[in-house]
Amino acid sequence: MDRIAFHRLIRGESRGPAAILARSALRIASAGYGLGVGLRNARFDRGRGVERAEVPVVAIGNITAGGTGKTPMVEYVCRRFREHGLRVAILSRGYGATEGLNDEGLVLDANLPDVPHFQDPDRVALARIAVEECESQVLVLDDGFQHRRLARDLDVVLLDALDPFGLGHLLPRGLLREPIGSLRRAGVVVLSRADLVSEGERSAIRSRAERAAGPLRWAEARHAPRDLLDAEGVAEPLDRIRGVPVVAFCGLGNPEGFRRTVLGLGADLVAFRAFPDHHPYDRSDVDDLRRWAGARGASLALTTQKDSVKLRLSDLGPVPLRAVRIGLELIGGAEELEGPLGRIAELAR
Structure with a gap:
């Protein structure tokens, strides 16, 4: 299936x-x-099998399978530590990678060129390498909430406002990687894509989470579009697409979030396609996308930066292709996240 x-x-x-x-x-x-x-x-x-790194560790994770915005949050946290003058390294499993960095790793590498990124299932070993070879002062563990072998000083857990609780069932009946009550381990819970639901819905999500896990440090964020990128990384302003007929496609855990982002930019979205998360585009996919974009009469094709770093194309036949670069922006409870990050920064000095 x-x-x-x-x-x-x-x-x-x-x-x-x-x-x-x-x-x-x-x-x-x-x-x-x-x-x-x-x-x-x-x-x-009970502490069995847990190993501690020589420097502070911040884990970014979730409780559901699929996209909740971990990559923009990893970038956000790394930028905060760099602003404190700290040497940061990212540790991740490297899901979907055959050689080199996977798609999220390529995005982070492009957006954070001064932050080394290590990928391997053994993140305890990666922590040692990052400290010994790069003299890292703080480590950011990507998709680390379930990777409990490496001790962390702060868990930042994301819930996607569009599907916060994975249909209410554990895998494989639903999309929950662990019970909602596991949020009690979180240092901070961040509701991502919070701008795409009503205030009442946000309140209901928080209430359900706290019924299961008790009181939570709570922040809310949105995925804020920054600019458009071609395959060479040249940026263009977002207003280029306002009122323009576009097609859009992505391979994300939550494609609906990207579709709503494109609509929110004022584009005339004439067609949209969703591929599986981490989709490995091949020649047949590219040929099919070229036919699809050309047949829709679009003036521009849009995708995500995560997809663009794999395609490395600036056009689909006669239709220009651009990636919408996203950044995380806190829209509520900023102090609930910034406070703990500041304390980690002090600890890392």
Whole structure:
């Protein structure tokens, strides 16, 4: 079953006896998964198997499978530490990479050229390398909430306002990587894409999280478009696309967030396509995208920076292709995040 069909199934969009039976089987599998997660967390809660780095560690993570905006948050946190004059390194597993950096790593490398990025499943070993070889003073652990083997001084956990609780079920019946109550381990919870839902919805999300996990340090953020980039990294202003007929596509865990971003920029979105997260574009994909963009009468094609670093194209045939570069912007509770980051910066000096 491909990713799209799987998501249709767990969201209840697939109907009929076979779909009902499949969801029942997934619910049983979720119980086994939940038992495993509980046992694993209990072991780490007792400190078993946990190793501490020589410098402070900040982990950026989530409790759901899919995109919640971790990469913009990693960039935000690294920039804050660099403003304090600290040497920072990023540690990540490197999911989806065959050689070199994966797509998120390429984006971070482009946007943070002065921050080294290490990728390997063994992030304890990476921490030693970063400290010994780069003399890093603080480490930022990307997608690290579930990677509990490396001790951290602060966990920043993101919830996506468009789907904060992964359909309310653990994997594989839903998209939760661990129970909502696990948020009690978070130092700060940040509701990403908070600008795309109402104030009432934001309040309801926080209430549900705190019913499960107790009082939480809470901040809210949006993905703020910065500019448009071509394949060479040349930037253009965002107002270029206002009122212009565009097509847009992406390979993200949450493609709806990107679609709404494009609409929010005032573009005339004539067509939109979503690929699976971490999609490895090949020649046939590019040829298909060229036909698709050309047939829609668009003046411009838009994608994400995460997709652009893999495609490395500035046009799809006669249609120019640009990436919308995104930055994280806090819109509420900024002090709830900035305070702990400041304390980590003092600790790292």
